[in-house]
Amino acid sequence: MPAPRTAEHFADLATQQRAARLGMWTFLASEVLLFAGLFALYGAYRVRYRDAFAEAVRHNTLWFGTTNTFVLLTSSLTVALAVRAIRADRCGSALVFVGLTIVLGLGFLGIKGFEYADHIEHGLLPARFFSSDVITGPGAIIFYTIYWIATGLHGVHVTAGLCVLGWLATRIAHDRVDATNPVALELGAMYWHLVDMIWLFLWPLLYLTR
Amino acid sequence: MIEVSPVPSFLAAKTGPRAWLLTRDHKRIGLMFLFATVAFLFLGGAFAMLLRTELVRPERDLFDATMYNRLFTMHGVVMVFLFMIPSIPAGFGNFVLPIMIGARDVAFPRLNLASFYIYLIGAFVTLGSLVGGGVDTGWTFYTPYSSTSPTAVAPTAIGIFIIGISSIITGINFITTVHTMRAKGMRWHDMPLFVWSIYATSIIQVLATPVLGLTLVLVGLDHVLGIGLFDPRVGGDPVLYQHLFWFYSHPAVYIMILPAMGVISEIVCTFAHRNPASYRAIAYSSLGIAFVGFLTWGHHLFVSGMSETDAAIFGVLSMFVAVFSAIKVFTWTGTLYRASIRLGTPLGYLFAFLFLFVFGGMTGVAVATQSLDVPWHDTYFVVAHFHFIMVGGTTTAFLAAWHYWFPKMFGRMYDERVGLLTAALVFGGFFMTFFPQFLLGNAGMPRRYYSYPDQYQALHVLSTGGSWALGLAMLLAFGQLVVAWRKGPRAPANPWHSRSFEWSTSSPPPEHNFVGPFVVRRGAYDYDLTQEEADARSTDR
Numbered sequence: 001m002p003a004p005r006t007a008e009h010f011a012d013l014a015t016q017q018r019a020a021r022l023g024m025w026t027f028l029a030s031e032v033l034l035f036a037g038l039f040a041l042y043g044a045y046r047v048r049y050r051d052a053f054a055e056a057v058r059h060n061t062l063w064f065g066t067t068n069t070f071v072l073l074t075s076s077l078t079v080a081l082a083v084r085a086i087r088a089d090r091c092g093s094a095l096v097f098v099g100l101t102i103v104l105g106l107g108f109l110g111i112k113g114f115e116y117a118d119h120i121e122h123g124l125l126p127a128r129f130f131s132s133d134v135i136t137g138p139g140a141i142i143f144y145t146i147y148w149i150a151t152g153l154h155g156v157h158v159t160a161g162l163c164v165l166g167w168l169a170t171r172i173a174h175d176r177v178d179a180t181n182p183v184a185l186e187l188g189a190m191y192w193h194l195v196d197m198i199w200l201f202l203w204p205l206l207y208l209t210r
Numbered sequence: 211m212i213e214v215s216p217v218p219s220f221l222a223a224k225t226g227p228r229a230w231l232l233t234r235d236h237k238r239i240g241l242m243f244l245f246a247t248v249a250f251l252f253l254g255g256a257f258a259m260l261l262r263t264e265l266v267r268p269e270r271d272l273f274d275a276t277m278y279n280r281l282f283t284m285h286g287v288v289m290v291f292l293f294m295i296p297s298i299p300a301g302f303g304n305f306v307l308p309i310m311i312g313a314r315d316v317a318f319p320r321l322n323l324a325s326f327y328i329y330l331i332g333a334f335v336t337l338g339s340l341v342g343g344g345v346d347t348g349w350t351f352y353t354p355y356s357s358t359s360p361t362a363v364a365p366t367a368i369g370i371f372i373i374g375i376s377s378i379i380t381g382i383n384f385i386t387t388v389h390t391m392r393a394k395g396m397r398w399h400d401m402p403l404f405v406w407s408i409y410a411t412s413i414i415q416v417l418a419t420p421v422l423g424l425t426l427v428l429v430g431l432d433h434v435l436g437i438g439l440f441d442p443r444v445g446g447d448p449v450l451y452q453h454l455f456w457f458y459s460h461p462a463v464y465i466m467i468l469p470a471m472g473v474i475s476e477i478v479c480t481f482a483h484r485n486p487a488s489y490r491a492i493a494y495s496s497l498g499i500a501f502v503g504f505l506t507w508g509h510h511l512f513v514s515g516m517s518e519t520d521a522a523i524f525g526v527l528s529m530f531v532a533v534f535s536a537i538k539v540f541t542w543t544g545t546l547y548r549a550s551i552r553l554g555t556p557l558g559y560l561f562a563f564l565f566l567f568v569f570g571g572m573t574g575v576a577v578a579t580q581s582l583d584v585p586w587h588d589t590y591f592v593v594a595h596f597h598f599i600m601v602g603g604t605t606t607a608f609l610a611a612w613h614y615w616f617p618k619m620f621g622r623m624y625d626e627r628v629g630l631l632t633a634a635l636v637f638g639g640f641f642m643t644f645f646p647q648f649l650l651g652n653a654g655m656p657r658r659y660y661s662y663p664d665q666y667q668a669l670h671v672l673s674t675g676g677s678w679a680l681g682l683a684m685l686l687a688f689g690q691l692v693v694a695w696r697k698g699p700r701a702p703a704n705p706w707h708s709r710s711f712e713w714s715t716s717s718p719p720p721e722h723n724f725v726g727p728f729v730v731r732r733g734a735y736d737y738d739l740t741q742e743e744a745d746a747r748s749t750d751r
Binding site: 007008009010011015018019022023026027029030031033034035036037038040041044045048049126127128137138139141142145146149 | 313314315316317318319378381382383385386387389390391394416417418419420421423424425428431435436437438439444445446447450453454457722727
């Protein structure tokens with residue numbers, strides 16, 4: 001197993017790892033603010049179109065959203081188990097857990113895809129593409145515009161997270177990430193947890209607050 | 211003092227285009243940012259000169275309304291996003307911050323290089339949209355006009371989004387660097403004050419920029435697909451756009467001015483050869499501005515539909531910024547008071563900064579009051595206010611920084627007489643350009659018009675004359691630096707006899723900043739110590 005390498009501008013490996021973790025936390029803070037703008041828009045329009053938003057939320061399929069919440073929460077568990085395994089130097093099981101996380105992440109996107117197909121079929125599309133005759137009015141249209149942008153942006157983040165996890169899997173397979181140098185996997189897991197956490201806010205806003 | 215270093219300087223260590231374009235050295239990346247931002251300063255300045263030339267006569271001369279609108283939009287976009295925001299943090303911050311804390315580089319050198327190329331790509335996309343029709347919305351992209359404008363709104367928005375990514379990366383890098391890379395023995399309160407101000411700036415860059423990114427994505431989508439989230443015709447609210455836009459763009463003015471304040475803090479202490487009157491007052495007021503700066507955006511919306519209570523709250527919060535700024539100004543002047551001041555070009559720019567900043571700041575308190583802002587809103591008064599404080603502050607500090615750190619970066623000196631004369635000309639040109647605009651605004655001249663009634667002509671001519679003087683002064687300032695770079699006399703390692711740590715190494719510094727590990731046993735401004743003692747307590751060998 002190759003020994004972890006300290007880049008020449010760091011005093012020691014511990015400092016390098018501390019810097020990597022702090023950099024990731026700072027990046028996650030930035031990501032939270034990216035979604036915060038959307039949450040602010042949602043809040044302002046929810047106040048303005050209270051009944052229309054509640055009706056649109058009732059119109060969303062609760063089961064799609066809730067199933068996806070379970071899928072994503074489970075994937076957060078598996079990625080956490082992967083970190084635990086790598087710290088205990090069980091690289092084989094770490095690889096299995098990362099693989100499970102990827103499968104669950106793909107499952108999330110798959111379920112989301114079915115849900116999108118369902119929305120398209122019923123004309124529940126953003127802005128001027130909206131053509132439902134079951135729910136109408138500006139409030140419903142704005143709800144679905146925000147819905148598509150928020151879930152779309154979240155989907156982009158899930159996809160990015162999956163790419164990172166796939167790359168990490170090859171790193172673990174090639175013994176480049178292990179108990180002495182687990183930081184890369186830790187950072188990937190932190191990012192995955194953020195993706196999960198943002199969904200935990202989207203889920204009530206888009207499915208539960210009927 | 212280290213006079214001759216046996217180690218080659220970072221400029222001499224490796225040469226050739228590859229050594230620059232693929233470098234991970236924060237000093238080279240800083241210099242590339244500086245060259246790029248100076249180029250954009252001149253481009254944005256050229257747009258401004260065209261605008262001012264059109265305004266010499268009341269009637270239409272050079273451009274029609276649409277062309278005029280495109281020009282002031284590009285002037286704003288280039289100056290804000292391509293010059294002012296990256297200039298001091300990504301340029302001088304990159305060059306001196308790691309040396310100031312005794313580090314060999316920033317925490318993430320590869321990301322640092324990436325941020326430079328992301329910035330260039332963003333600049334390329336933004337300026338490319340010029341060719342594709344330009345933008346006529348103003349740099350603020352206010353809805354609903356930006357949804358329906360026939361010009362290239364979406365590509366410009368994407369370009370600015372990309373530049374924002376670069377800004378966020380720089381912020382993450384500096385925050386992490388300050389936390390983890392300080393030299394052995396350096397506590398937080400030993401750091402030079404410039405580091406505090408860049409740290410505060412980085413927090414804003416990381417937390418505010420993503421909100422602008424999202425908002426611009428929504429504007430771009432609106433322009434291309436008509437999603438209408440801010441379009442009143444389909445139930446959207448254009449004022450919500452203004453809230454989101456200013457949630458970034460007001461803190462963004464502190465991205466521009468906080469680093470400038472950091473530069474000024476360094477120059478004050480060096481040229482007064484004295485400890486700052488209060489280190490903590492300057493350091494903490496930077497954090498104070500960064501914090502309260504997030505809570506003031508509403509003062510841009512006083513005439514957009516806002517309750518009087520909200521306006522009063524936003525007005526009072528905005529005035530807190532003035533309190534923190536005044537703390538700094540009094541601490542700087544307190545440091546200068548009865549000190550044995552050394553005269554030099556950076557000090558000349560420092561005085562220009564102080565005057566423009568205080569003058570602009572006081573008019574800022576005035577426009578933060580709703581009753582006063584209503585008549586002044588969207589007039590030249592506001593234009594003059596933000597040019598004084600933001601542009602005057604940032605540009606004079608940028609020039610001060612160039613002259614202060616020039617010997618550090620290139621190991622050469624420039625002619626002080628030309629430098630001081632240029633500083634006076636920059637100040638004079640600036641004042642003559644923008645002071646008449648206060649009077650114009652107060653007399654009712656609205657901003658963003660290419661023609662005007664005859665009674666405003668005298669002041670417009672004065673302003674245009676000032677802008678030509680300012681343009682000439684800028685050419686002189688950078689022309690003299692180019693000459694000094696090629697032909698200037700060799701500078702000693704520490705020409706200003708400063709105690710700040712970037713002067714503890716040779717000028718220009720070696721590739722890894724220090725010869726051995728840098729160890730510190732004093733604060734950044736221990737002017738009570740003798741030079742020998744100070745050097746002995748901050749050494750790399």
